């Protein structure tokens with residue numbers, strides 16, 4: 001099972017999550033999308049794919065903040081979780097993709113295993129972030145099985 005966990009204010013990261021979920025399902029991989037993630041509803045095993053934008057001054061979007069706080073305050077056993085983070089942001093901000101980068105380090109710190117480095121998608125360069133995410137997915141598919 002691949003848990004797709006999104007952090008989004010304007011919907012962009014959610015669209016990326018929906019798109020990747022469709023592609024993974026077409027490859028025969030099972031997914032669950034968590035657009036309002038609750039730590040106690042997400043099994044601490046399998047693959048977590050976190051897709052989050054950055055808002056404010058390097059902040060997480062509101063919908064994912066409680067989930068991140070719960071991971072920090074009461075981290076579950078993460079040794080059976082492999083994960084990847086897709087960070088979406090705008091490189092005109094000093095805090096480019098800060099939320100996604102933070103999530104990547106946090107998961108590693110609490111004992112989950114990274115599948116790969118954090119992917120950053122710059123919306124100035126990629127007006128359709130789904131396209132950049134799709135290319136990434138295709139090249140990382142063997143690691144997600």
Ligand SMILES: Cc1cc2nc3c(=O)[nH]c(=O)nc-3n(C[C@H](O)[C@H](O)[C@H](O)COP(=O)(O)O)c2cc1C
Nearest residue numbers: 008009010011012013053054056058089090096097
């Ligand atoms: C008020 C505001 C603050 C933002 N702050 C940041 C930021 O600190 N770092 C960054 O990389 N992008 C920042 N962005 C860009 C967003 O991350 C980007 O537009 C993203 O595509 C939004 O994704 P979403 O639709 O999932 O919320 C900001 C955008 C807005 C509107």
